[in-house]
Amino acid sequence: MRHTRNLSCPSLPSVDMSSPHKNDFERAVREATYAKLNAGGSARGSGGGWSGRRGGGGSGGGSGWSTVGFGPLRRTGSGGSSYYTGGGGALSTASVLRFVARGAAGLLCVLGLLTILSDEAPGMGHGRGRTALGGLGRWGGGGGGGGSPSVHLNIPEADVRPGTSIVAACMNRHETLAKVLPEWAAVDGVDEIVLVDFSSDPPLKDTVDATGVSKVKLLRVEGEPKWVLSRAYNLGVNASSHDSVLRIDCDYSVTPDFVTAHPLPAALASLPAASRKAEADKAGYYRGNYAKARNEDEVHLNGAVFIRRADFWAVGGYDERIQTYGWDDEDLYNRLDKAGLRTLDLDYDKISHTPHGDGARAQSGVRFVGVEIDFNALLLEKLPGWVGPSGVATGAAVSHRSTYEPAEPAPPSAATLAAAAATAKAAGGAASAPAAAKAAAPTGGNYLVIKAASVPKDLRALTAAPDADAAWDLSLGRRLHDQFDIPWDLLSSAAAPMKETLLTQLMVREAELVKAAAAAAGGAARPLSEPTPKPRVLLCHVMHGLGNRLRALGSCLSFAAESGRVPLIVWEKDAHIQASYGDLFATKLAVLDTFSPKWPDMKGAAEWDGAWKSFVFHNYMEMEGGGAVKGEQVPDAEDKSIYFKGAYIIEADPKLTSWDLDNAQLRALTPVPAVAEMVSARASEGLSGMIGVHIRNKTLDKDIDGVSFDDEYGSEAAATMEKWRRAS
Structure with missing residues (x-):
């Protein structure tokens, strides 16, 4: 009706x-x-x-x-x-x-x-x-x-006109947007720019207005706590009114001849249904291809897409269940490929990326870029597919694309107010409330403020908790193994929090190496023909009682710090000590509570796991045989990870480990509250005037149940210990 x-x-x-x-x-x-x-x-x-x-x-x-x-x-x-x-x-x-x-x-x-x-x-x-x-x-x-x-924003296909719409979306990125927006407007054949402001703080409107670009349709989404690419770009494409869409990030630059340099084939949906499969090669789309990237910056162009609007929606657009970083682009490309569209590579001479590194992906709150990508891919394997513009998934699950409704602009945030006050102060005046709120107020006919009325559940919420946890754990392991050469033997029994700690420390060290390499190259983008600087680890397997473990640990921490390696500690409970590292210390180190590789077999483990090739091995527990030598020199092997096993300090260059360096590392460790309380009870008496004395007078056969001193220390050393214990 x-x-x-x-x-x-x-x-x-x-x-x-x-x-x-x-x-x-x-x-x-x-x-x-x-x-x-x-x-x-x-x-x-x-x-x-x-x-x-x-x-x-x-x-x-x-x-x-x-x-x-x-x-x-x-x-x-x-x-x-x-x-x-x-x-x-x-x-x-x-x-x-x-x-x-x-x-x-x-x-x-x-x-x-x-x-x-x-x-x-x-x-x-x-x-x-x-x-x-x-x-x-x-x-x-x-x-x-x-x-x-x-309400659901949508321009029907019947009202879509010939031409090209640039669709971009971002949360913040004010500086890069101010630079690239005039470039987008200068592209021949671009009829409109649809920009989604996904709850930027402050809003992007002042930035857009300052450029003077008149082709912009600005959609401001209020109330979004985090960046969600899939939702932001589906909203932008929904609002586009031309039959070709160039989807780019807010840090992409494009040349004026980009559109003419990328002639789009016909939309697959426009081909006769009866012959669509046979004539599918007549349809196609352009996309970024990291395999064709010539340097690190071009790797980040993978998300750029130039496509017919009808083809984008024919496969359902982006899967809005993907609400964390990663795999949204690849998932879309997979569905387009399955639909029969040809994949055409973008000309990287016509598009470029403004460098900012993975650390700047904080607009999405991303800690582990590669892990998030693997994680989302694994979760999607567990769920029904995302199909069709209706947003209805196959099987029992039904997922809808987000819907939106008009919203009042949010009041200015503290950051906006502070910026307004700073601007007013610089101008010699005081910031008024209307002036401070200006950035949040809609003015003009090409600005729309909306908010989400409904949002689909994300992948983790749709996946059983044990499956999601297993997928996260596996994703962490993949990054540690594939990117940093940590063997699966070490990861198989490691808990996810430990993997996160180790990955964080490796990423920090990697960023330091990349920064140093860039400085040495005068700031130029790294050619992909050059290997990425890869941080290495010192795998320190501490042995015997607490005193022995601490002297080995202090030496390992010194060696790792001075040689630029990340420490990975093996601290197993055994007959000598029943306390774990975490029972004693609060300092966050990557610590393995169990260790499955066996000496000396682990030295040949590269046969089945190439990650072991990056390791050199030193074992001071000479009774284990297999080339174990107590006290051998441990050199700083260039570009190698080191496995060290011992109850003693590492014998190495004194610039790497020494009495002072080792003690400084041990003093930096923070004890857990229970241990700190015991220490503080004595601290008031003045620790500088005390000396610790450890007296043991038990014979070896009565000392530690389950320990064979001949096997662990050798018969000669065991006889010496027995002699002096009996003498006491």
Whole structure:
């Protein structure tokens, strides 16, 4: 059923328009409206869409007030019906068409009320309704009853025009956006730039306005606690109004001839259904390809896509269940490939990435870039696929794309207020409340402020907890093994928190090495032909009782620090000590509580795990044989990880380990509260005036149950210990 709609507009002479001309005219008015971008805020009610430059909220049966530049307009209705009335009398659609045929004032009236010229589109719930917001899209309202509707931004394919839309989305990135936005506007063949501001602080509007670029449609999403690429870019593509979409990040630069240098094939959906499979090679899309990257910066172009809008939606766009960093691009590419589209490589001479490193991915709160990618890929394997523009997944699970509704701009944050105050101070004045709030206030017809009405559950929430935990643990292991050459033998029994600690420390060290290499190269991007600087580890296997373990540990920590290695400690409970490292110390080191590799077999383990090739081996527990030699020199082997096993200090260059260095490392360890309390009880007496004495007078056969001193220390050493113990 179609809605009944009436209008109130200035009185104009009326002229009949024949039906054929009416269709042409409606199309012309739609196009003119898209160009004018004459809308912004919202008027709210449960029965229909959202309309207007300024509006207050409606409720109950769906009434709301809006001003579109020529007087108050009221929409009333309940459930799925709505109509518009005003103070100057009622006008039908045909009447408005007659007005527009005779004067510009009538055209302005229709531009403000595009809804009367549009076929109704299904809304959410039981209602129907469709309203254009400033050419940014159609808002399907709906829902029965008296509650507020949720709305879904969408420009139907029937209204998509030939041309190219740049679609970008970001949370913050103000500086890079200010640089690249004018470049995007200068690209030949680009008709519009759709920019999604995903809750940047402060909002991006001032940054956009300062560039003077007029092609921008800016969508501000309020209330988002973190960056979600899949949702942000689906929203942006939904708001695009041209049949070709260039999806880029806010730190990508493109050359003016980018579009002409990448002629897009026909959309797959445009090919005859009967011959689509046979003619699939006629369809295709361009994408970034990290395998074709010539340097580290070009690796980050993997997310760039130039594609027909219809093909993007034919496979469902981005999977919005992916709400953490990684695999969103590859998942989309996999679905496009399965649909039969040809993959074409972007010309990296026409697009570039502004370097900022993985550390700047803090806009998404990412700690472990590679781990997140593997994790999302593993979780998707457990879930039904994401298919079709309806957002309905196969199998038992049903997932919907996010829906949005108009929102009031959030009050300025502390950061925004501080920035406004600093600006005012620099100008010699005081920051007023209106000035401080300016960044959050919508001004102009190409700016829309919205918020999420519904969001799909993310991958972890949709996956059974044991499966998700196992996937995270495996993803951590993959990064440690594949990126940093940590053998699987070490990782198989390591808990996820330990893996996170080790990975964090390796990444910090890697960043230091990369920075040093860049400085040595004068800041130039590293060619991919050069290997990435790889941090190494000192795998320190401490043995025997607490005193022996601590002297070995202090020496290992010194050696690791001075040689630029990351310490990885093996501290197993045994007959000598039943306390774990964590029972004694709070200092966060990467510590293995169990160790499965056996000496000397581990020296040949590279046969089945190549990560062991990066290790050299030193074992001071000479009774284990297999080449173990107590006291042998341990050199700082370049580009090698070191395995050291012992109850003693490492014999090495004194610049790497010494009495002073080792003691400094031990003093830096923080004891757990229980141990600290015992120490503090004596500290008041003055530890500098004390000396620790360890007296043992038990014979070896009565000392430690389960320990063979001949086996662990050798018969000669055991005889010496026995002699002096008996003498005491």
